[in-house]
Amino acid sequence: MNKPTNHKKPTDFGVLFKHSLDDQLPQTKVKRLKNTVLVAFRQSQIDTSPHATEEKFIKNRSFFNKLILRPMIPVIIAIALIITGTGTAIAADQAKPGDALYPVDRAIERVTYNFAFSDTSKANMLVKFAAERENEQKNLTEAGRIADAQQASVDTKQALQNAAEVIARVQEENQESSQTRAGQALNTVEEKLLELQNRFTERQREEVKNRVKNAVGEVEIEATTKNGQTTVIIKFHSQEIRYTLNTTDNDAIIASVQERTGLGTDDIRALIRVTADDSSTADTETDDTPGSEETPANINTDTNTPNLTNQNNNLNYEHNYNSNYNNGVNNDFNYNFNGNTSSGSQNADQGSSANGQDDQDQNRNINESGD
Amino acid sequence: MDPEKNKILELVAHAQAGDEFSMGELFERYHQAIYRFHAYRVGSAEDAEDLTQTTFLEMVRSLPQYHPRAGISFSSWLFSIARYRLIDYYRRHANNIPFDKVSPDEYTRMQSDTTNPDYDSRIPMIRRQMRQLPENYQTILQLTLLEGLNLREAAHAMKISSLHARVLKHRAIKKLKSLMPEYSFNYEQTDQP
Numbered sequence: 001m002n003k004p005t006n007h008k009k010p011t012d013f014g015v016l017f018k019h020s021l022d023d024q025l026p027q028t029k030v031k032r033l034k035n036t037v038l039v040a041f042r043q044s045q046i047d048t049s050p051h052a053t054e055e056k057f058i059k060n061r062s063f064f065n066k067l068i069l070r071p072m073i074p075v076i077i078a079i080a081l082i083i084t085g086t087g088t089a090i091a092a093d094q095a096k097p098g099d100a101l102y103p104v105d106r107a108i109e110r111v112t113y114n115f116a117f118s119d120t121s122k123a124n125m126l127v128k129f130a131a132e133r134e135n136e137q138k139n140l141t142e143a144g145r146i147a148d149a150q151q152a153s154v155d156t157k158q159a160l161q162n163a164a165e166v167i168a169r170v171q172e173e174n175q176e177s178s179q180t181r182a183g184q185a186l187n188t189v190e191e192k193l194l195e196l197q198n199r200f201t202e203r204q205r206e207e208v209k210n211r212v213k214n215a216v217g218e219v220e221i222e223a224t225t226k227n228g229q230t231t232v233i234i235k236f237h238s239q240e241i242r243y244t245l246n247t248t249d250n251d252a253i254i255a256s257v258q259e260r261t262g263l264g265t266d267d268i269r270a271l272i273r274v275t276a277d278d279s280s281t282a283d284t285e286t287d288d289t290p291g292s293e294e295t296p297a298n299i300n301t302d303t304n305t306p307n308l309t310n311q312n313n314n315l316n317y318e319h320n321y322n323s324n325y326n327n328g329v330n331n332d333f334n335y336n337f338n339g340n341t342s343s344g345s346q347n348a349d350q351g352s353s354a355n356g357q358d359d360q361d362q363n364r365n366i367n368e369s370g371d
Numbered sequence: 372m373d374p375e376k377n378k379i380l381e382l383v384a385h386a387q388a389g390d391e392f393s394m395g396e397l398f399e400r401y402h403q404a405i406y407r408f409h410a411y412r413v414g415s416a417e418d419a420e421d422l423t424q425t426t427f428l429e430m431v432r433s434l435p436q437y438h439p440r441a442g443i444s445f446s447s448w449l450f451s452i453a454r455y456r457l458i459d460y461y462r463r464h465a466n467n468i469p470f471d472k473v474s475p476d477e478y479t480r481m482q483s484d485t486t487n488p489d490y491d492s493r494i495p496m497i498r499r500q501m502r503q504l505p506e507n508y509q510t511i512l513q514l515t516l517l518e519g520l521n522l523r524e525a526a527h528a529m530k531i532s533s534l535h536a537r538v539l540k541h542r543a544i545k546k547l548k549s550l551m552p553e554y555s556f557n558y559e560q561t562d563q564p
Contacts, residue, residue, distance in 0.1 A: 025406040029420060034398050037427040038391060044431055045389045 096136045097155065098148035119170040120185045126166055127193045130159035134200050141207065156200055163193050201270070208270040212263065219261070221272045223253050232257060250274070379445050387434055398427060401446060404518055405453050411498070412457055412509060422460055426453045440527075447514075447524040454510055454528065461506070500550040507531075508543035515540055 089108055095101035109129055116122040137152035167190050212219050220235040225248040234241040254268045385393035405426050410419035429452050501509055514525040526536035
């Protein structure tokens, strides 16, 4: 066996190793590198003491931060979760009926309501919710989502009712315990509620008005209560119907309007604008008071008016419309008006009989209570 | 004490005081060793150059914190910096550098070395197989066999105990030999270029 001569002993491993590591940095590169290092060195000499201490401080602080942050990691995760959760809640807050997040919105409201501390804040919250419902209704109507808007309308009504109930209950409780401060706070809440209710009815009115306008044309109904009597003015197209009732009961007024127009009760309720003439009602509760003399002569509406055909008829109206009234009526709409006076009085009779019944009932009740 | 070591300690002290010439001298003394240390490990000459530069910049930055210790050379401190730069580099290029491969320019350089009277066919093999060793095996072999640091200094550079360094070195050599069984370090082995 030939002994290889060019091989070194195992002890020469280090030598072999060394030969495998003969990389050299080229001289040009060495010069450039040295230059860079020396420039850095000079730079480090220029910014010495004050900056050095500052740097040291920063270094220490970063170490401190690391130390602080490590146990904070779960806390940070928790905060992140809360933020994302809150994000969903905020997103849900904007949800409207028909939206995916709407149930979340309502659930959050319920939870917040249950966390409310005092009764006043609960009432306040309910008013806030009602305002939200009302706003949703407005947005949906504007967006043209009719079905959802109707749902929102129902919800708003319910929310307003809830708020009113709670406020009434809390008011009672406050009166019992004579908590004036709580009462004051509640009053502001109640004011808010009233404002909201007004806005809601106003919007309802607008909506119904538009609907009726689309179906038959523009209808305006005004009712003025005075001295226990109500003057109702119905304006339709360019015609006007004016009549007076011997009652201030809303249902009776609405029934009478329905009699004449055939509109739905709810629509009338929304459309009708009832104003109370306080100046005369204040001093004239009965016919005997001198204030009754101030009542305008054109309202000959008393039960003993001779020109009435029926003694029970406590209803008078004037037909200011002309003959083309009927012709202007849209066929789609079942309008109850009749052009001639006789049938009109018939209608009036029917309407008044019902109203008379109501009045009789009322009188009976008064008598019973008087006994 | 070794005059060379004294000279280096003097240079370090001057450099710490802000003497630019001393700093340049230190660079002259160590740049080849640091470059070698990196070039051997990363394969690419440009990367080795970059690593050398960052090592020296880091040295400039942390020179004020250096305290000479008896029996420990300045180079072991410098190599510890170099090693951290290298580990940093590994971390950044973990996905795109095949460490067990020898780059083409490196290979041609090895081939041209055949004219060298000291040429041994095992030399490129050693270099290739070294890349497959764990990082600390490579470092201990380089520091002790190539740069001539004693075990204590190498241990200091690697922040391990002297005993650990000795064991590490032994294991590294054993592992390297086992990686190239056909190139046994025995007389009987025939040469096959």
